[in-house]
Amino acid sequence: xxxxxxxxxxxxxxxxxxxxxxxxxxxxxxxxxxxRKAQIDLRKADWLKLDLGISSVYVDESKNKLVIGLQDKSxxxxxxxxxxxxxxxxxxxxxxxxxxxxxxxxxxxxxxxxEVQSENPxxxxxxxxxxxxxxxxxxxYGVVISGHSNAGEGTAVYEGNEYIGEVTKDPSxxxxxxxxxxxxxxxxxxxxxxxxxxNTYISSNYIAVGALVVRHGDNSGSDQxxxxxxxxxxxxxxxxxxxxxxxxxxxxxDVVSVAGDSGAAVTSPKNASGYVQIYGVHAAGSSTNSWYxxxxxxxxxxxxxxxxxxxxxxxxx
Numbered sequence: 001x002x003x004x005x006x007x008x009x010x011x012x013x014x015x016x017x018x019x020x021x022x023x024x025x026x027x028x029x030x031x032x033x034x035x036r037k038a039q040i041d042l043r044k045a046d047w048l049k050l051d052l053g054i055s056s057v058y059v060d061e062s063k064n065k066l067v068i069g070l071q072d073k074s075x076x077x078x079x080x081x082x083x084x085x086x087x088x089x090x091x092x093x094x095x096x097x098x099x100x101x102x103x104x105x106x107x108x109x110x111x112x113x114x115e116v117q118s119e120n121p122x123x124x125x126x127x128x129x130x131x132x133x134x135x136x137x138x139x140x141y142g143v144v145i146s147g148h149s150n151a152g153e154g155t156a157v158y159e160g161n162e163y164i165g166e167v168t169k170d171p172s173x174x175x176x177x178x179x180x181x182x183x184x185x186x187x188x189x190x191x192x193x194x195x196x197x198x199n200t201y202i203s204s205n206y207i208a209v210g211a212l213v214v215r216h217g218d219n220s221g222s223d224q225x226x227x228x229x230x231x232x233x234x235x236x237x238x239x240x241x242x243x244x245x246x247x248x249x250x251x252x253x254d255v256v257s258v259a260g261d262s263g264a265a266v267t268s269p270k271n272a273s274g275y276v277q278i279y280g281v282h283a284a285g286s287s288t289n290s291w292y293x294x295x296x297x298x299x300x301x302x303x304x305x306x307x308x309x310x311x312x313x314x315x316x317x
Contacts, residue, residue, distance in 0.1 A: 029064060029094070030064055030094065032059060032061060034089075035059040035064075035065070035066050035090075035094075036059055037088075037089075038066050038084075038088040038089065038090050038094075038095075039057050039058065039059060039066060041087050041088045041089075042057050042083075042084065042087055042088060043057070044087075045083070045087040047083070049154060049156075049166070050083070052075070052076075052079060052080050052083060053070055053071050053072065053074075053075030053076060053080065054068060054069065054070065054071070054075070054080060055069040055070060055071045056068075056069035057069070060096075063096065065094055065095055065096050066084075066088075066090060066094060066095040066096075067095070067096055067097075067098055068080060068084065068095055068096070068097050068098075069097075069098055069099075070097055070098065070099050072099065077097055080097070108187075108188060109187075109188040109189070109190055109314060110130060110133070110143060110159055110164060110184070110187055110188070110189055110190075111130070111132075111133060111189070111190040111191075111192040111193070111194070112129075112130055112131055112132040112133070112192060112193035112194065112198075112216060112264075112265045113129060113130065113193050113194040113216045113217075113218060113264070113265070114129070114130045114159055114218065115127055115128075115129065115130075115159070115160075115218040115260065116128055116129070116130045116143075116145055116157055116158065116159050116164065116263070117157070117158045117159075117160075118145070118149060118150040118151070118155050118156065118157045118158070118167075119150065119151045119155055119156070120148075120149055120150060120151060121148075121150075121151050121152070121241050123151070126149045126150075127149075127218075127260050128145060128146040128149035128218075128260060128261075128262040128263040129145075129146070129216070129217050129218040129219075129260065129261055129262065129263045129264040129265075129282070130143050130144075130145055130159070130218075130263065131143070131144040131145060131146070131179065131263045131264065131265045131281045131282075132144055132191070132193060132198065132265045132278055132307045132308065133189035133190060133191055133192075133307065133308035133315070134181065134302075134304050134305075134306070134307050134308055135304065135305045135306060135308060135315070136169070136181060136183070136302070136303055136304050136305060137303045137304065137305050139305075140168075140183045140317055141183075141184055141189050141308070141315045141316060141317050142165060142168070142181055142182045142183040142184045142189065142317075143157075143164065143165075143181075143182050143184060143189060144179050144180070144181055144182075144263075144281060144298060144302065144304075144307075145157060145167075145179070145180055145182055145263045146178060146179065146180070146262035146263030146281070146282075146283075147170060147175070147177065147178040147179045147180045147241065147242065148178055148236075148240060148241040148242065148262065148283070149262050149263060150167050150170070150180055152167065152170050152180075153166075153167050153168060153169070153170050153180075154166055154167060155167045155180075157182050162187075163185070164182060164184055164185070164187050165182045165183050165184040165185045165187065166182065166183070166185075167180045167181070167182055168181055168182065168183040169181035169302045169303060171301055171302075174243060174248070175242040175243055175248070175301060176248050176249050176293065176294075176297040176301065177281065177293040177294075177297040177298040177300075177301045177302070178242065178247055178262075178281060178283035178284075178293050179263070179281045179293055179298045179301070179302060180302070181302040181303075181304065183317065184316065184317060185317065186316070187316060188314045188315065188316045189308060189314070189315050189316065190308065190310070190313075190314050190315075191307065191308035191309040191310045191311070191312050192310055193216045193265045193267060193276060193278075194216060194222065196216075196222075196267075196270060196274075196275070196276045197274065197275050197276070197309075197310030198267075198275065198276055198277070198278060198307055198308070198309050198310055199273075199275040199276075199277065199309050199310065199311065200275075200277050200278075200309070201277055201278040201279070201295045201299075201306065201307050202268065202277045202278070202279060202295070203294065203295065203296040204230060204231075204251055204279070204280070204294035204295070204296065205296070207227065207251075207279060208227070209227050209228070209229060209230060210226055210227060211226065211227050212224060212225070212226055212268070212269050213225060213226065213227060213253055213255065213266050213267070213268070213269075213279055213292075214255075214266070214267050214268070214269055214270075214276070215253070215255045215257060215261065215264050215265075215266050215282050215290060215292070216264050216265050216266075216267065217257055217258070217260065217261030217264040217282065218260055218261065218264070219258050219259065219260035219261055220256075220257055220258055220260075220261050220264075223255050223256070223257075224255070224269060225253045225254040225255035225256075225290075226253060226254055227251055227252070227253055228252045228253055228254055228289065229251075229252040230251055230252075231249045231250075231251075232247075232249070232250050232251070232252045232291060233246055233247070233248050233249070233250075234246065234247040234250050234252070234283075234284060234291050236284060247283050247284055247291055247293070249294070249297065250283055250284070250291035250292060250293060250294075251266075251279075251280060251291065251292050251293075251294055252289055252290075252291050253266075253289065253290050253291070253292070254288070254289055255285075255289075255290045256285065256286075256287065256288065256289070256290065257282060257285030257290045258285065261282055261285060261290075262282060262283070262284075263281060263282060264281070264282040265278055265280075265281065265282070266278075266279045266280045266281065266282055266292040267279055275310070278295050278307050279292070279294070279295055280292040280293050280294045280295045280297075280298065281293045281295075281298055295307075
């Protein structure tokens with residue numbers, strides 16, 4: 001039993017209450033309440049989103065210290081010390097580090113077509129479809145998701161109950177793609193849409209009106225249709241996130257979609273070798289049509305190098 005300051009006078013009282021149960025006493029600098037407050041203070045300072053290399057924070061009563069778990073041994077403990085000292089009343093000797101591992105459960109492998117969840121611009125949870133795996137211009141691996149289904153950069157994204165990562169690219173201003181990029185953490189990404197391998201992407205400049213397309217939604221599955229028109233400015237309802245309520249330069253198809261298909265990859269039909277080519281990201285649907293953002297706009301606005309291909313194999317950061 002740890003005792004602090006004046007609480008030592010209660011040592012005999014505790015012994016009497018324990019009757020024949022032996023008690024081992026030790027003197028501590030802090031009460032549990034004091035260390036717990038420091039833990040809460042760090043939570044309020046939002047260590048989860050600061051990418052400091054922290055995997056967990058908890059009170060170790062036996063050590064009478066706050067324990068800072070580290071994701072890996074390369075974490076910069078000097079930066080973490082500065083963060084703890086700035087946001088709590090603790091001194092350097094009041095907390096210790098231990099190597100522990102990631103703070104979130106790991107989503108083993110993700111790929112296009114899976115259902116993902118994120119907070120939308122209105123502060124409620126929204127379910128949408130993971131579009132495809134991608135690599136950005138800096139070499140980071142991640143996934144592309146629906147833009148209007150998340151609250152913007154910094155939004156956490158989950159597959160089921162498992163954390164994938166947070167939105168790291170969702171530019172403001174005039175947008176021609178309804179898409180965001182999520183840099184994945186501790187998650188493997190594959191170049192597949194459902195079980196279909198991806199081997200390239202094709203710009204809308206080379207896809208004619210009347211061409212066949214397939215939309216791969218979590219709710220609707222893989223449905224085929226035709227391109228009806230190109231470069232359509234489509235008015236959206238319900239306070240759309242971008243462009244004062246408009247999807248700009250979208251590709252219109254006759255594929256019908258339902259809620260939850262937002263973000264779905266739109267591809268070519270499977271070719272003779274079993275591959276699909278990515279055409280874009282599903283943005284909106286009605287009872288008769290749907291609209292998608294062309295892949296060239298997605299790549300340009302999200303600063304991507306390209307989608308992941310099946311030949312890349314599983315990739316992680």
